[in-house]
Amino acid sequence: MNIAANKVVSVHYTLTEGTADGQLVETTNGNQPLVFIYGIGMMIPDFEKNLAGLKSGDKFEFGIPAASAYGEYDETALVEVPKNIFETDGKIPDGLLEVGNMLPLTDQNGNHFQGMVAWVGLDKVKIDFNHPMAGVDLYFTGHVEAVRDADPSELAHGHVHGEGGHHH
Protein backbone atom coordinates (compact mmCIF):
# COMPACT_ATOMS: atom_id res chain seq x y z
CA MET A 1 0.00 0.00 0.00
CA ASN A 2 1.35 3.40 -0.99
CA ILE A 3 1.22 6.61 1.02
CA ALA A 4 -1.69 8.79 -0.11
CA ALA A 5 -4.45 10.92 1.40
CA ASN A 6 -6.31 9.38 4.37
CA LYS A 7 -3.72 6.65 4.98
CA VAL A 8 -2.34 6.12 8.48
CA VAL A 9 1.43 6.35 8.08
CA SER A 10 4.09 5.19 10.55
CA VAL A 11 7.65 6.40 10.00
CA HIS A 12 10.92 6.31 11.83
CA TYR A 13 12.91 9.44 11.18
CA THR A 14 15.87 11.49 12.33
CA LEU A 15 15.67 15.27 12.04
CA THR A 16 18.90 17.22 11.78
CA GLU A 17 19.68 20.86 11.01
CA GLY A 18 20.62 21.67 7.42
CA THR A 19 22.18 18.39 6.30
CA ALA A 20 22.28 14.73 7.33
CA ASP A 21 25.45 15.55 9.33
CA GLY A 22 23.91 18.62 10.98
CA GLN A 23 23.01 19.02 14.64
CA LEU A 24 20.50 16.43 15.84
CA VAL A 25 17.08 17.92 16.62
CA GLU A 26 15.12 14.74 17.31
CA THR A 27 14.87 11.10 16.34
CA THR A 28 12.31 8.35 16.75
CA ASN A 29 15.05 5.69 16.76
CA GLY A 30 14.74 3.66 19.94
CA ASN A 31 11.22 5.02 20.48
CA GLN A 32 7.78 4.59 18.94
CA PRO A 33 7.55 5.61 15.29
CA LEU A 34 5.72 8.80 14.36
CA VAL A 35 2.15 7.84 13.39
CA PHE A 36 -0.10 10.31 11.56
CA ILE A 37 -2.96 10.56 9.10
CA TYR A 38 -1.57 11.62 5.74
CA GLY A 39 -3.08 14.53 3.82
CA ILE A 40 -5.18 16.22 6.50
CA GLY A 41 -2.76 18.97 7.48
CA MET A 42 -1.20 17.33 10.56
CA MET A 43 2.35 17.66 9.24
CA ILE A 44 4.47 20.27 7.46
CA PRO A 45 3.18 20.17 3.84
CA ASP A 46 6.66 19.61 2.37
CA PHE A 47 7.22 16.71 4.76
CA GLU A 48 4.12 14.98 3.38
CA LYS A 49 5.00 15.83 -0.25
CA ASN A 50 8.32 14.03 0.12
CA LEU A 51 6.63 10.87 1.42
CA ALA A 52 3.96 10.67 -1.31
CA GLY A 53 3.73 7.25 -2.93
CA LEU A 54 6.22 5.51 -0.61
CA LYS A 55 5.38 2.13 0.89
CA SER A 56 6.39 0.09 3.95
CA GLY A 57 10.16 -0.42 4.05
CA ASP A 58 10.99 2.46 1.69
CA LYS A 59 13.73 4.83 2.82
CA PHE A 60 13.60 8.59 2.51
CA GLU A 61 16.03 11.47 2.79
CA PHE A 62 15.18 15.10 2.01
CA GLY A 63 15.65 18.67 3.14
CA ILE A 64 13.05 21.37 3.78
CA PRO A 65 14.21 25.01 3.75
CA ALA A 66 13.28 27.07 6.82
CA ALA A 67 10.81 29.18 4.84
CA SER A 68 8.77 26.04 4.07
CA ALA A 69 9.12 24.63 7.58
CA TYR A 70 8.80 26.89 10.67
CA GLY A 71 9.52 30.13 8.82
CA GLU A 72 12.47 32.46 8.51
CA TYR A 73 13.78 34.09 11.66
CA ASP A 74 11.97 37.41 12.13
CA GLU A 75 14.08 40.11 13.84
CA THR A 76 10.94 42.13 14.60
CA ALA A 77 9.64 39.22 16.71
CA LEU A 78 12.44 39.89 19.20
CA VAL A 79 10.83 42.41 21.54
CA GLU A 80 12.26 44.44 24.42
CA VAL A 81 9.89 44.86 27.36
CA PRO A 82 10.22 46.23 30.90
CA LYS A 83 10.92 43.55 33.50
CA ASN A 84 8.22 44.83 35.84
CA ILE A 85 5.40 43.48 33.65
CA PHE A 86 6.38 40.05 34.99
CA GLU A 87 5.98 41.09 38.62
CA THR A 88 3.54 39.24 40.83
CA ASP A 89 2.67 41.18 43.99
CA GLY A 90 5.50 43.62 43.22
CA LYS A 91 8.13 40.93 42.78
CA ILE A 92 9.48 38.96 39.82
CA PRO A 93 9.24 35.24 40.67
CA ASP A 94 12.66 33.65 41.27
CA GLY A 95 14.10 32.01 38.17
CA LEU A 96 11.40 33.32 35.83
CA LEU A 97 13.56 35.64 33.75
CA GLU A 98 16.47 33.45 32.75
CA VAL A 99 17.78 33.18 29.19
CA GLY A 100 16.19 30.20 27.44
CA ASN A 101 13.07 30.07 29.64
CA MET A 102 9.76 29.73 27.82
CA LEU A 103 7.19 32.15 29.24
CA PRO A 104 3.47 31.49 28.95
CA LEU A 105 1.91 34.81 27.88
CA THR A 106 -1.54 36.11 27.05
CA ASP A 107 -2.33 38.87 24.55
CA GLN A 108 -5.08 41.49 24.93
CA ASN A 109 -7.53 39.15 23.15
CA GLY A 110 -6.93 36.37 25.64
CA ASN A 111 -4.90 34.21 23.25
CA HIS A 112 -2.19 32.12 24.91
CA PHE A 113 1.24 31.91 23.36
CA GLN A 114 4.86 31.43 24.34
CA GLY A 115 7.92 33.60 24.19
CA MET A 116 11.51 32.73 25.04
CA VAL A 117 13.68 34.91 27.26
CA ALA A 118 16.53 35.90 24.92
CA TRP A 119 18.37 38.54 26.95
CA VAL A 120 18.10 39.92 30.48
CA GLY A 121 19.20 43.46 31.37
CA LEU A 122 18.98 45.57 34.52
CA ASP A 123 15.32 46.53 34.11
CA LYS A 124 14.46 45.23 30.66
CA VAL A 125 14.30 41.83 28.98
CA LYS A 126 14.14 40.74 25.35
CA ILE A 127 11.51 38.16 24.55
CA ASP A 128 11.79 36.13 21.34
CA PHE A 129 8.42 35.23 19.83
CA ASN A 130 9.90 33.29 16.91
CA HIS A 131 9.21 29.56 16.76
CA PRO A 132 12.22 27.79 18.33
CA MET A 133 12.90 26.22 14.91
CA ALA A 134 12.50 29.46 12.93
CA GLY A 135 15.34 30.04 10.50
CA VAL A 136 16.44 26.39 10.64
CA ASP A 137 16.63 24.31 7.46
CA LEU A 138 15.33 20.82 8.25
CA TYR A 139 16.81 17.56 7.03
CA PHE A 140 14.97 14.26 7.43
CA THR A 141 16.31 10.74 7.00
CA GLY A 142 14.29 7.64 7.80
CA HIS A 143 12.09 4.87 6.53
CA VAL A 144 8.41 3.98 6.32
CA GLU A 145 7.32 1.44 8.95
CA ALA A 146 3.73 0.87 7.87
CA VAL A 147 0.89 2.24 5.76
CA ARG A 148 -2.77 1.40 6.29
CA ASP A 149 -6.19 2.88 5.57
CA ALA A 150 -7.53 5.26 8.20
CA ASP A 151 -10.86 4.06 9.55
CA PRO A 152 -13.90 6.38 9.45
CA SER A 153 -13.71 7.25 13.16
CA GLU A 154 -10.06 8.31 12.77
CA LEU A 155 -10.94 10.58 9.86
CA ALA A 156 -13.89 12.01 11.81
CA HIS A 157 -11.70 12.74 14.85
CA GLY A 158 -8.71 13.93 12.83
CA HIS A 159 -6.27 11.70 14.71
CA VAL A 160 -4.96 8.16 14.82
CA HIS A 161 -6.49 5.54 17.13
CA GLY A 162 -4.73 2.52 18.61
CA GLU A 163 -0.97 2.01 18.52
CA GLY A 164 0.87 5.33 18.39
CA GLY A 165 -2.36 7.30 18.64
CA HIS A 166 -5.28 8.11 20.93
CA HIS A 167 -6.85 5.44 23.11
CA HIS A 168 -10.44 6.33 23.85
Ligand SMILES: [Zn+2]
Ligand atom coordinates in the same frame (compact mmCIF):
# COMPACT_ATOMS: atom_id res chain seq x y z
ZN1 LIG B 1 -10.49 9.87 18.42
